Amino acid sequence: MKAALQLRQSQQLTLTPQLQQSIRLLQLSTLEINQETARLLDENPFLECEDDEITSFASTGEGSSVTSSAAPSESETPKAEQDWDDLPRAASSSSSDDDDDYHPETAASSPSLREHLLTQLSLSQLDHHDRQLIALLIDALDDSGFLTQSLEEIHDLLPEALDVSLDDLETALVQLQHLDEPGIAARDLAECLSLQLRALPDDQPGRQLALRLAAQHLDLLAAHDYMRLKRHLHCSDDELRVAQALILQLDPRPASRYDQRVSDYVVPDVIVERQRGRWTVRLNPEAMPRLRVNQLYANLMQGRDEQSSPQMAGQLQEARWYIKNMQQRFDTIQRVARAIVERQRMFFEHGEVAMRPLVLREIAEELELHESTISRVTTQKFMLTPRGIFEFKYFFGSGVSTDSGGACSATAIRALIKQLISQEDPHHPLSDSGLAEILVSQGIQVARRTVAKYRESLNILPVNLRKSL
Incomplete structure (x- = not known):
């Protein structure tokens, strides 16, 4: 085969460095733009900002995040050594061994759960040994205020030289649960609700029945199985309704009202x-x-x-x-x-x-x-x-057709479903089929399974779990 020369003309799209940078900047968020700008201000002497805002941000040398306020980081629970001095302190802000050196007035205006409990602990009349054990349990609480680690596991982490028994931890847990925050340090939801109910006055209507409900029949209450509940508790509709209303007033996450110090926020473009x-x-x-x-x-x-x-x-x-x-x-x-x-x-x-x-x-x-x-x-x-x-x-979102020949967006349909359910009779809630029929009567052609999908995306319970007594 002989070698030959051929002339061909073709077009090829080449992304220049400037175009590549333009595309990349377009997809970055505001936070990422700040990080990129801070990096270039550090590296390129020809680039400068017209004010000190970015310069001060870049001078930190990190350029990793922009926050409204930097919350002090809390250290992890230290490993127990052979001395009480290495266990968590109720007066953790002080280097002194004397718990009386803790000053509540130095705490943040919006305290975290841990700070609040340590303040309550510092004001108690408990001895040093009990305070150390309670402070240890406080550090073991999760963000919702629950004690997810068993006392046996915590006990196994403590050195034998401290001579702490499982009974000591049980006592410390009871003392922690009776600080000024009912429901804290519970090991499950039933215990959390029971602690809050016991903190109510003895003459609170429905209190005793609510205690039995929370301790023994939460599963039936969640399933709205009122017939079995009345049979197990030997109560009337009115008595069960009062107890249920009392439980619904309780907080299943008692730590949620405390400042979790989340520093991330959105900067609108x-x-x-x-x-x-x-x-x-x-x-x-x-x-x-x-x-x-x-x-x-x-x-x-x-x-x-x-x-x-x-x-x-x-x-x-x-x-x-x-x-x-x-x-x-x-x-x-x-x-x-x-x-x-x-x-x-x-x-x-x-x-x-x-x-x-x-x-x-x-x-x-x-x-x-x-x-x-x-x-x-x-x-x-x-x-x-x-x-x-x-x-x-x-x-942006898809839509479904309407009788008028137009279309209704999925967001609008979800809003209508939410509105209809908020206005329904709690004794006779609307089923997915009933919701679909109402929407069809308003000219929105939507199937029952579509209504079910939208309802689930709104985290709304199905009809049998929304029914009230």
């Missing part, structure tokens, strides 16, 4: 407001790094040959690209947000029940952008509205 009868969208200035090229270094580069300083020339070009791509990123986010708000005006006027079906393709066609670009813009981007903070993706 855009702000939606109503001005002069129209919904407007503006960028959130707090989410936009204010960057510029350092003119001093840029002027120095003008007098140099780029070939003699290729690294500095590359950094200058990188700084210019980054500023331009950041501006393009926020412009695209604002355009997409405006298109979403324009199509979902009724949602902002009337709420979820007025949400219309929307797909990425509609926004892409209007803005003459690719669907993949819209997908990047709507992921981890948030808008602050009078109705709350929502991710852009929240406004």
Whole structure:
């Protein structure tokens, strides 16, 4: 076979470094943008910010997170050694062995459960030995305030030299459960509810029956099996109703009202407001790094040959690209947000029940952008509205047909189901079939299994578990 030369003409799409950076910045969240900006401010002398906000953030050398306040980290429960001094202290903020050195007034204005219990412990009249054991149990509580580790397991972790018996731990647990927080340090839900019921006055109506319910028949109560409950408890409908109402007033997670010190929060990219009868969208200035090229270094580069300083020339070009791509990123986010708000005006006027079906393709066609670009813009981007903070993706969803020839979004259907169930007769709740019939009568063609799927997504119990006595 003879060698031959052939001339062919073809087209090939090449992603330039600038285009690659533009695409990457578009899919980053606000937090990730801050991290990327902090990194470049550290590495590129040609890039600087117009204020000290990002500089101070970058100067930490970490650039890992932005939080409203840094909560002090709590150390893990220390391993028990051969001395009581190494066990958790009720006065953990003090290096002294004297528990009286703990000052409650130095605690945070919004204390955690652990801080609250340690404060209560410091005010008690218990001796040093009992305080040490109770402090050990406090550190073993989970975020809900339950003691998930058995006393036997805790006892096995203690060295024999401390001479702590299982009875000592049982006593310490009872003392902890009787601090000023009923329900704390329970080992299961039944014990948690029972502790709260015992803290009520003896003459509280339904208290004794509620105690029997919580201790022995929670499974039947959860299944709403009222016939078997009345048979086991030998009570009337009215007595059972009073006891049930008393249990429903209790807190199954008694630690939930304490500050868990979650520092993560969402920074909205855009702000939606109503001005002069129209919904407007503006960028959130707090989410936009204010960057510029350092003119001093840029002027120095003008007098140099780029070939003699290729690294500095590359950094200058990188700084210019980054500023331009950041501006393009926020412009695209604002355009997409405006298109979403324009199509979902009724949602902002009337709420979820007025949400219309929307797909990425509609926004892409209007803005003459690719669907993949819209997908990047709507992921981890948030808008602050009078109705709350929502991710852009929240406004997209499929729909079902209506008798009028239009469509109703899944979000609107879920809102209608939630509304119907909230207004139902608790003695005769609506079944999934009944909900489907009501929706069909309103012109929304939806099947029973679809209603069941939407109900489950709302974490609403089925009809048999919603029925009240």
